Amino acid sequence: MRSGAWSARTLSPVLLPRWFCDAGARPAGQRSGRFFSSDPPAALPAHARVIICGGGVVGTSVAYHLSRLGWREIVLLEQGRLGAGTTRFCAGIVSVAKPLSIESKMADYSNALYERLEEETGVKTGFVRTGSLCLAQNQDRFLSLKRLASRLKVLGVSCDVIKPRDVSQLHPLVNIHDLVGALHLPGDSVVSPPDVNHALAVAAAAHGVQIYEHTSVNQVLVKNGHVTAVETDRGSIECEYFVNCAGQWAYELGQSSEVKVSVPLHGCEHFYLLTKPLSEPTRADSPVVIDMDGRIYARSWNGGILSGGFEKNPKPIFTEGRNQLEIQNMQEDWDHFEPMLSALLRRMPGLEACEIQQLVNCPESFTPDMRCLMGETPGIYGYFVLAGMNSSGLSFAGGAGKYLAEWMTYGYPSANVWPLDIKRFGNLQSSRTFLRHRVMEVMRESQPLLLT
Numbered sequence: 158m159r160s161g162a163w164s165a166r167t168l169s170p171v172l173l174p175r176w177f178c179d180a181g182a183r184p185a186g187q188r189s190g191r192f193f194s195s196d197p198p199a200a201l202p203a204h205a206r207v208i209i210c211g212g213g214v215v216g217t218s219v220a221y222h223l224s225r226l227g228w229r230e231i232v233l234l235e236q237g238r239l240g241a242g243t244t245r246f247c248a249g250i251v252s253v254a255k256p257l258s259i260e261s262k263m264a265d266y267s268n269a270l271y272e273r274l275e276e277e278t279g280v281k282t283g284f285v286r287t288g289s290l291c292l293a294q295n296q297d298r299f300l301s302l303k304r305l306a307s308r309l310k311v312l313g314v315s316c317d318v319i320k321p322r323d324v325s326q327l328h329p330l331v332n333i334h335d336l337v338g339a340l341h342l343p344g345d346s347v348v349s350p351p352d353v354n355h356a357l358a359v360a361a362a363a364h365g366v367q368i369y370e371h372t373s374v375n376q377v378l379v380k381n382g383h384v385t386a387v388e389t390d391r392g393s394i395e396c397e398y399f400v401n402c403a404g405q406w407a408y409e410l411g412q413s414s415e416v417k418v419s420v421p422l423h424g425c426e427h428f429y430l431l432t433k434p435l436s437e438p439t440r441a442d443s444p445v446v447i448d449m450d451g452r453i454y455a456r457s458w459n460g461g462i463l464s465g466g467f468e469k470n471p472k473p474i475f476t477e478g479r480n481q482l483e484i485q486n487m488q489e490d491w492d493h494f495e496p497m498l499s500a501l502l503r504r505m506p507g508l509e510a511c512e513i514q515q516l517v518n519c520p521e522s523f524t525p526d527m528r529c530l531m532g533e534t535p536g537i538y539g540y541f542v543l544a545g546m547n548s549s550g551l552s553f554a555g556g557a558g559k560y561l562a563e564w565m566t567y568g569y570p571s572a573n574v575w576p577l578d579i580k581r582f583g584n585l586q587s588s589r590t591f592l593r594h595r596v597m598e599v600m601r602e603s604q605p606l607l608l609t
């Protein structure tokens with residue numbers, strides 16, 4: 158690593174929980190050395206083999222996996238601080254309950270990766286193998302869960318179709334009266350997302366990845382259809398490959414390239430609430446509850462509950478101008494959250510008396526078909542994208558980072574990722590109007606928790 162670049166050694170030994178806190182408001186003595194280093198920013202290198210834009214869980218996973226495959230001269234650029242994008246507010250659930258087998262496979266790999274990261278790096282990641290419970294309120298849902306079980310068994314992922322009374326044994330807070338059955342996924346987990354992000358960065362840096370915070374990519378330069386360099390607010394770097402992992406900014410970054418790149422995603426607000434510890438505190442290893450018919454999920458959090466969901470009328474966000482370098486908790490909107498709160502109280506009536514600590518609201522990017530965007534863009538050789546995570550970015554990051562790194566190394570990945578290939582979309586789908594209408598339509602009819 159070049160001297161002065163971000164280094165795992167600049168970390169304070171104890172990682173403070175950065176979740177849900179306004180890091181800037183924390184007393185100076187409690188700030189992580191990584192985020193608040195007073196060192197002057199290091200000079201950028203003149204040349205890199207690959208530049209990754211975005212220091213969230215997705216960008217750091219790509220950097221980690223490329224370095225593992227033997228790539229050298231990998232540079233990761235982050236406009237703010239590492240993990241200060243959407244990853245900072247992520248609910249921390251890693252689940253294999255996904256509509257496509259390739260998505261379940263990526264999540265299964267992520268579960269295994271996040272479990273071993275702590276040992277590999279010494280960074281605590283908050284990993285707890287809680288398992289999860291996908292609930293069915295009707296026979297149709299139960300059938301789709303049984304189909305998921307068959308798909309998971311083919312992948313070698315363990316799961317059990319269970320009766321409602323087994324659900325109450327696994328999670329006593331769950332009201333089972335309207336349930337016809339459930340799927341238990343014992344391998345699912347919860348983690349602390351910023352700490353996983355951090356551990357991936359530490360592991361990547363240990364393999365020679367150069368990480369520069371407070372460095373914005375302005376545009377990607379292209380010659381004869383090839384990526385040739387990246388212009389930043391701190392100078393230019395020549396490169397052969399570029400990876401756009403800019404999260405909800407990926408669309409604008411694509412548009413600002415010398416030759417426009419279509420990255421069809423649309424930002425929406427996503428809410429969850431945190432309760433104070435319950436009178437009988439929840440156990441850290443209580444299974445995650447995924448109530449697809451109620452459009453909500455819930456996990457144990459600090460002795461209380463974290464619960465979010467997918468409303469039928471999500472609120473759009475526009476990121477034009479990219480003037481916000483780090484994501485802050487946005488405005489609470491209790492009226493908007495009401496259907497999800499009602500669904501939560503129906504599912505866990507014991508929460509009626511609990512105290513609410515906070516309603517968290519953070520942007521997440523959604524795509525026109527609720528599948529992520531992965532691979533080399535048509536038209537520009539060497540310009541890769543991994544973005545548009547549809548609220549499953551933490552679950553996908555490990556596996557998606559691995560497959561994208563293989564794709565860049567060998568020309569194809571070791572698994573069938575073609576349903577996620579960014580080439581399935583054309584320029585038409587990059588119109589803001591199209592994206593807004595289409596994403597709203599898809600979220601109304603469907604939702605990221607649903608299976609097909």
Ligand SMILES: Cc1cc2nc3c(=O)[nH]c(=O)nc-3n(C[C@H](O)[C@H](O)[C@H](O)COP(=O)(O)OP(=O)(O)OC[C@H]3O[C@@H](n4cnc5c(N)ncnc54)[C@H](O)[C@@H]3O)c2cc1C
Nearest residue numbers: 211213215236242243244247248250374404549550551552
């Ligand atoms: C409230 C909420 C709860 C969620 N819960 C879950 C969950 O439980 N499980 C799950 O799997 N997923 C969950 N998600 C989704 C998950 O958090 C995201 O999909 C994931 O964090 C996205 O990671 P990312 O690295 O793509 O984006 P980000 O974390 O946003 O990282 C992108 C980074 O790129 C940087 N960047 C952007 N533009 C530039 C530029 N021009 N130059 C340099 N840097 C740039 C940004 O500063 C940012 O740090 C949740 C999302 C939300 C909003």
